Amino acid sequence: MTNTVSYIKEWQQALQNEIFFLKKFGSSKYKVINGRLLSSDGTYPYYFDTTLPLKIPVGSSITLVWGGFKQQGRTLSSEGKGIIVQLEQSLGDLIPEAFIYHDPWELLEQLIERLDEIKKSKQKRVRVNRLMNPSMPAKHPEEKIKNNVHEVVLRSKYNPVTFVWGPPGTGKTYTLARVAANKYFQEKSVLILSHSNQAVDVLITEISAFIKKKARFREGDVLRYGFNTAVAEDTQEALTTSQLLLKQEPSLVEDKDNLIEERKNLKQDLADSFSKRDSNQLLELEKKIAKVLEKIRQKEIEFVKEAFIVGSTLAKAASDPAIYGKEFDVVILDEASMAYVPQVAFAATLGKRVIICGDFKQLPPIASSRDSLVNKWLKEDIFHQSGVVDWVESGKLHPHLFLLKEQRRMHPDISAFTNKYIYHSLVGDHVSVLNSRNEIVEHGPFPGRAAILLDTSYMGAFCLNEKTSNSRINLWQLLISFQLIHESYLGGSRSIGFVTPYRAQANLMDILLQELYEQERSSSDIVSATVHRFQGSERDVMVFDTVDSDPQERAGMLLTGKESERLINVAITRTKGKFIHVCNLSFFRKHAFNRKTIRQLAEHQEKHQQSVRTKDIGMWIKNHLPRLQWIHALQLDKVFNDLKHAHSSIVISLPPHMVLTDQWKSAIVNRNQSTELTIISEMSWPELQPDNYWQEEGYTFPFIIIDLQILWLGLPLDRGKGIQPPFIAARLESEKVCEYLFGQLIT
Structure with missing residues (x-):
């Protein structure tokens, strides 16, 4: 058994190694412009304009890069579209354009400091040892257990460490909130922690609502501590430090708001004209604001001391003595499976009892x-x-592990796969979940069906690696998925998610939604994101695009590697009522073993008659957008008309297997003579009389880009190897997608 000091030494070294990596290869890069030196008294503060508000905490370490110069510094102010940084040396009076690099390694450095403090405390070392080696016998009286909440209350009363396993939709928030409230009713102090602001917000809101329902709420007893909180500002009772300040110290808040407004106006003046007097005034304002913020800080510390239930992020807890300097009766850590082990160990030292919850x-x-x-x-x-x-994998639950066994989120047709293959039948469906999701299921597309495998097999070889990031994209599945979002919206759904393992595909969908679906998004909740970004969220309808298909020679590691089961589990379990899996089944049958989760999912859906084939595309596409149309291969007039009316450029990708009919050759050759023709092909096409040849390898599907405005994909001319009828083309009017394809894939 490893002793606690050895654990801590390894954790600190791991954190140092991560810090070293972030400092050397950190990726958070922000463009800043119009840099002006505010003072040359030896401190070198610079004011920069920014295109977007930068959320860089005051005091954070940054690196500023300007041409061949690189300077270390710290942020003095980061408000609105402007930032003040203090550099180690002067880079001159004016810096027209530069880049700021910031990665939050200070948070890891602060955690290293907390671990140093744990080394010196025998009590804290004992708490860490109990967490890492939970071999002590369970002491809670099982015969007294009344329900799930009561069991967790009893466990956390009699045992130093309680692990709660909360699969998606099993009432984790409900349970933890009531456990926290129960401790509060016993006048115990409770610290609520999570790695994400959202998780803390949700729990604090649920706790306060339950306490109010019992008519036992006292203002100041429940406190959400920290910034970036989304706890409702319109509640009658104050839950955040800012709400308490507004009620108890309104003049202090007014002083702060007035000074910040004055700074905002002065920064506007700086943007229009620049003078030494203005810069001195700005620096003086920063000093005044700092003094007011320090007064506010002292009041916030008082609020934390007086509160019984405090909610904060792990990062805030490790950096703020108001949290890490206080002893709590119970610590509840939510979403613990996404936290670093040293963070969890630090959290466990802050209380006499700790509840570790996650999946x-x-x-x-x-x-x-x-x-x-x-x-x-x-x-x-x-x-x-x-x-x-280890206990779970051996078929038993650890004595200190409590499992929430009933899910209430997903329709049973969706949860059937995860219940069996991911949770090995340990989790089942609550009786209410079928009826509660039926309304969503009845919406189009595929009314009456909750789980669908939309199989894109034999439609073409569309999967490419984006050149800039090497992340995968699949334009055909992107447009199919967009159509599914459109059909879902018109079917009545207003909560729709598009999720994919690949960042490039998620970004491209976001571009498409912004350009073609801005109005619809303004009145609904439609989100495109990677699976990693979707964890913790849920939507009525989820479109899961696996992207991978020919001509890739292997399935991506995200879908077949060590963590693929977890990723696919998250993608499925975000869904309430309709899960649509866009997948090239023939590709995964060739490139994924039977035991891989992605293959098991596709085969499960196939076995349960959830598949929709390529030949059925005309049955579910009911509503064409003016700017996205699906056209049968026999309808050549539309593409010829676009070629005829092109006025500046035509770009055509012709893979090696292409065969052009005389009609096609004539349409291309007889184009407007002022229109520049570019051919992308490994083959030579002199009969088309191109202005440019791009000898490109790897473009295994044909497309046409007309005037950088119109994209034809899966052209009617494409009846190549491995493609089966019906032969369908997509016509997309999207300047941004055309620019993306032209810029990212061709140049």
């Missing part, structure tokens, strides 16, 4: 370095590292 079947923590200690301690969760998962 080790969802995505693990994220770290950047490939160092072995980072892999061990920052890329795997506490459930695995404490041995809890």
Whole structure:
């Protein structure tokens, strides 16, 4: 058994290795312009304009890069579209354009400091040891258990460490909120922690609502502590420090608001004209604001001391002595499976009892370095590292693990796969979930069906690696998925998610939604994101685009690698009523083993008659957008008309297997003579009389881009190898997608 000091030394080294990696290869890069030196008294503060508000905390370390110069510095102010940074040396009076690099490694440095403090405290070391080696016998009286909430209350009363396994939709928030309220009714102090602001907000809101329902709410007893909180500002009772300040110290808030407004106006003046007097005035304002903020800070510390239930992020807890300097009766850590093990250990030292809640079947923590200690301690969760998962894999539940067994989120046709293949039949459906999701199921597309496998097999070889990032995109599945979103919206759904393993595909869908669906999004909740970004969210309808298809020679590691089961689990379990899996089944049958989760999902859907084939495309596409139309291969007039009316450029991709009819050749050759023709092909096409040849390899599907405005994909001329009828083309009017394809894939 590893002793606690050895654990801490390894954790600190892992954190140092991650910090080193972030400092060397950090990726958070922000463009800043119009830099002006505000003072040359030895501190070198610069004011920059920014195109977007930068959320860089005051005091954070930054690196400023200007041409061949690189300077370290810190942020003095980051408000609105302007930032003031203090550099170590002067780079002159004016900096027209530069880049600021910021990665939050200070948070890791602060965690290293907290671990140093744990080393010196015997009590804290004992708490860490209990967390990492939970071998002590369970002492809670099982005969007294009344329900789930009561069991967690009893466990956390009699045992120092309680693990709660909360699969998606099993009432984790409901349970934890009532456990926290129960402790509060006993006048115990409770610290609510999570890695994300959203999770803390949700729990604090639920706790306060339950306490109010019991008519036992006292203002100031429940406190959401920290910034970036989305706890409702319109509640009658104050839950955040800013709400309490507004009620108890309105003049202090007014002073702060007035000074910030004055600074905003002065920054506008600076943008229009620049003078030494203005810069001195701005620096003086920053000093005044700093003084007011310090007064506010002292009041906030008082609020934390007086509160019984405090909610905060793990990062805030490790950096703020108001939290880490206080002892709590119970610590509740939510979404623990996404937190670094050293973060969880730090959290466990803050209270006499700790409840660790999460789902080790969802995505693990994220770290950047490939160092072995980072892999061990920052890329795997506490459930695995404490041995809890070993018990589950041997077919038993650990004595200190409590499982929430009934899911209430997904329609049973969706949860059938995850219940069986991911949770090995340990989780079932609550009786209410069928009726509660039927309304969503009845919406189009595919009314009456909750789970659909939309099979894109034999439609073409559309999957490419984006040249700039190497992330995968699939334009055909992108347009199919967009059509599914459109059909869902017109079918009555207003909560729709598009999720994919690949960032490039998610970004491209976001571009498409912004350009073609801006009005619809303004009145509904339609989101495109990677699976990692979707964890913790849910939507009525989810479109899961797996992207992978020919001509790729293997399936991506995101879908077949070590963590693929977790990723696919998250993608499915975000769904309430309709799960649409866009997938090239023939590709995965060739490139994924039977035991891989993605193959099991596709085969499960096939077995349960959830498949929709290529030949059925005309049956479910009911509503064409003016700017996205699906056209049968026999309808050649539209593409010929577009070619005829092109006025500046035509770009045509012709893969090696292409055969052009005389009609096609004539339409291309007889184009407007002022229109420049570019052919992308490994073959030579002199009969088309192109202005440019691009000898490109790897473009395995044909497309036409006309005037950088219109994209024809899956052209009527494409009846190549591996493609089966019906032969369908998509016509998309999208300047941004055409620019993307032209810029990212061709140049």
